[in-house]
Amino acid sequence: MADTPLNQRVLREHVASVYFNYNATFLARVVFVLVLGAFMYLQLGDPMVLPFVVLHLTLYLCMYFTPRWNPSVPAADSAWWARRITRIVTLLGFADALAPWIFVPAGNLPVTAALMVVMMGNCARAVQSLRPLKAALFGHTLPMMGGLIVALAWQCDSIHLFLAAFASIYLFLMLRVGVQEHRLLADSLVLRFEKEALAVRLEEQIAATERASQEKTRFLASASHDLRQPLHAIALFGAALENELRGRPEEVNAQRLMRAVNALGASLDIMLDISRLDAGVVTPVLQAVQLDALFLPLNHTFSAQAEQKQLQLRVRASGLWVRSDPQLLHRMLSNLLDNALKYTARGGVTVTARERGEFVWIEVRDTGIGIAPEQSSRIFEEFYQIDNPGRDRSRGLGIGLSIVQRLSQLLGHPVQMHSRLGRGTHFRVVLPAVAPKAGALAGHFPPDAAAPRQEKRPGRAAPALPARVLLLDDESEIREAMTGLLRSHSIDALAVADEAAAAAALQQASREGRAFDLLMCDYRLADGVDGLDVGLRLSGRGQGGPATPLLLITGETSPDRLQRVRESGVPVLFKPVATDSLFRMMVTAASSERRRI
Numbered sequence: 024m025a026d027t028p029l030n031q032r033v034l035r036e037h038v039a040s041v042y043f044n045y046n047a048t049f050l051a052r053v054v055f056v057l058v059l060g061a062f063m064y065l066q067l068g069d070p071m072v073l074p075f076v077v078l079h080l081t082l083y084l085c086m087y088f089t090p091r092w093n094p095s096v097p098a099a100d101s102a103w104w105a106r107r108i109t110r111i112v113t114l115l116g117f118a119d120a121l122a123p124w125i126f127v128p129a130g131n132l133p134v135t136a137a138l139m140v141v142m143m144g145n146c147a148r149a150v151q152s153l154r155p156l157k158a159a160l161f162g163h164t165l166p167m168m169g170g171l172i173v174a175l176a177w178q179c180d181s182i183h184l185f186l187a188a189f190a191s192i193y194l195f196l197m198l199r200v201g202v203q204e205h206r207l208l209a210d211s212l213v214l215r216f217e218k219e220a221l222a223v224r225l226e227e228q229i230a231a232t233e234r235a236s237q238e239k240t241r242f243l244a245s246a247s248h249d250l251r252q253p254l255h256a257i258a259l260f261g262a263a264l265e266n267e268l269r270g271r272p273e274e275v276n277a278q279r280l281m282r283a284v285n286a287l288g289a290s291l292d293i294m295l296d297i298s299r300l301d302a303g304v305v306t307p308v309l310q311a312v313q314l315d316a317l318f319l320p321l322n323h324t325f326s327a328q329a330e331q332k333q334l335q336l337r338v339r340a341s342g343l344w345v346r347s348d349p350q351l352l353h354r355m356l357s358n359l360l361d362n363a364l365k366y367t368a369r370g371g372v373t374v375t376a377r378e379r380g381e382f383v384w385i386e387v388r389d390t391g392i393g394i395a396p397e398q399s400s401r402i403f404e405e406f407y408q409i410d411n412p413g414r415d416r417s418r419g420l421g422i423g424l425s426i427v428q429r430l431s432q433l434l435g436h437p438v439q440m441h442s443r444l445g446r447g448t449h450f451r452v453v454l455p456a457v458a459p460k461a462g463a464l465a466g467h468f469p470p471d472a473a474a475p476r477q478e479k480r481p482g483r484a485a486p487a488l489p490a491r492v493l494l495l496d497d498e499s500e501i502r503e504a505m506t507g508l509l510r511s512h513s514i515d516a517l518a519v520a521d522e523a524a525a526a527a528a529l530q531q532a533s534r535e536g537r538a539f540d541l542l543m544c545d546y547r548l549a550d551g552v553d554g555l556d557v558g559l560r561l562s563g564r565g566q567g568g569p570a571t572p573l574l575l576i577t578g579e580t581s582p583d584r585l586q587r588v589r590e591s592g593v594p595v596l597f598k599p600v601a602t603d604s605l606f607r608m609m610v611t612a613a614s615s616e617r618r619r620i
Contacts, residue, residue: 033212035101037155039094041108044152049087053080059141063126066134071125078118086111105156112153113162119145120170127174132182135175139186142171143193150201155208160201168194255578255598258284259504262602263511284599307348307434311457314376314385315340317353321374325360334364335371343376345383345454347434352454355430355438358423359387359450367391370447378456385452394442402440403428488606489540489572489613491532494518495525495557496576497549505543508602521549522557529561529571539571541613546577546588546595555591574612576600 060076063069086108096104122142127135146164153160168190175187261284265277322338329336345352356374363372370390377384394402403424431438431452442448492514496502502518509516517539519525525542532538544558555575562573575588578598588595594612596605 029213029216031098031101032216033209034105035096035098036212037208038101038104038108040155041153041159042104045086045108048152049083052083056080056083063134067126069125075118075121075125078121079115082111082115082118105158109156109159109162112149112159113166116163116166117170119167123171123174127178135183135186139171139175139190142167143190146194146197150197150204154201154204157202157205160205161198164194164198164201253500254284255576255600256498256500256504258599258601259501259508263504263508266508266511285601305351305433307351309346309348309434311344311459312347312349312352313459314343314345314383317349317356318374318376320353321356321360324357325364328361328364329372332364332368334367334369336364337371338374339376341376343378343383344457344459346457347436347454351430351434352436355427355434355436355452356385356387358427359452362423363387363389363391363448363450367447381456383454383456385454387450387452388447389449390447393444393446394440394448395444487610487614488512488514489609491515491537491539492517492541492543492609493525493528493532493539493571494543495520495522495548495554495561496543496545497521498545501545508605512606522552522561525557525561541574541609542571543574543576543609546575546579546584555588555593558593559591572613574608 056076056079060072064072119142123138126138146168149163149167150160153163172187172190172194175183175190178184258281261277261280265274265281268274268277318338318340322336326336360372360374367389368391372387372389375386375388377386427438430436437453439451439453440448441451492509494502494505494509494516496505496518497520499520502520506516506518517528519528525544529539529542542558542562544554544561546554548554548557554577558573558575562571573593575593575595576598577584577588577595579585579588594608596608
């Protein structure tokens, strides 16, 4: 139906309306013509009444019982059905035109008046029911009312001439009303079908946009995974090398290598943040937050960056409290502040908070390059950057404000932006104000799991590190790099490539009484094997006996897989893994499993 020309769709609706009206009033028409015939026969006693009634009943039955309109009729056949109903109602019009010649005797004004009322009423009904088809409207009313007008004028006396003139004026007005209503009905149908077509196109565009977004997410996830794999191996080899060169002149080169690895890892982590937010795996924990305690770490974090660019950074304490998730709010403000410092060459950046009724406005103002009005609607798009055609990496990837927008929607904190080109930009975050509460968060902001990677020098292995570790990974480079790193920190590490080898290693360790303290498993194994399922089977979780602690390591960033990992409850690290994060999570995974046992 959507491919049918608009004029055919309009005609089909018109035809359907006319047939519906006539079929719905079929019984009433039959009764009416029988009553009218009986009345006229009693009044006049004219035997011509019987042929009149038979003629009308025949036409009614032909229209009702010959091929009938139904909703399955193709729109292309509507013209044929329109011509059919037009011919039938035209014949009915000529049949009605016989009435005044049969039922209007000379000098009988009461019967004449009664017949005029009936025929004028029939004309009004025809306008109401036949207005969708203008040809049918004229084909029925003109013969019917024309017969009445000519029959009245045929009497040649003043009263009948007056009645003929009155009937003529009435016919003109009724046809004018019918034509106007026909146009209104046609226009309304055209608008309806155009809106339906627009709605269909809009749905198609939305579906195409969603498909493009999903394809982009899959592409980023795949590209991120493929980049994380070798980078993970480089990070592990580099960490082992840095540990071996500690205290030697070559340590400087190892540190430079790790800084470059950490910088690339930070870029991949930002893309991971987008995937985590799109996957819905980030769940806000709303609580009362003291803004002074939030602003303090912001000032410490970005003061060095501001000093390096010779900018003034003012983070003003307020004493206000808001209801939010402290980690996610900290991330929002960090991205806004980082973006302001990147695009400000002179002057400074100010962060303030002020109370406005039931809300608190946190405002980040800068004296940077500003944003042109035509670009203001695009700044929250992923990878969009203003005045960075060379993709200078020092200005980031263009994802920071996109993360801000997603966090804003997740937390329910609207973000407003005002900017003047060359004068600076002003971002405002609107949060609900709350009264200070005893025991509420006042100053502790541990690192967010989704926060940018920090460059830290790996320290020595903590005493609580697991003594024996089994690594399951299908890539030989990663197995070699991980075992080298763990052994350099006095950890007995065994690496295998598949589930069968891992199961054999676990059984042998159990027989020797030297069980593994931790099982580390890659999420994506060879031939598409699901590492999470394999790890759960090997660790023995939910099987009644003691379970081997499980730690999942993955380069996956696709939203559906992130959601699955989150629902499993298994601790997870994302590649490339920093050494300190690796050791910290190893201790956490092993100790949490022991507590569960």
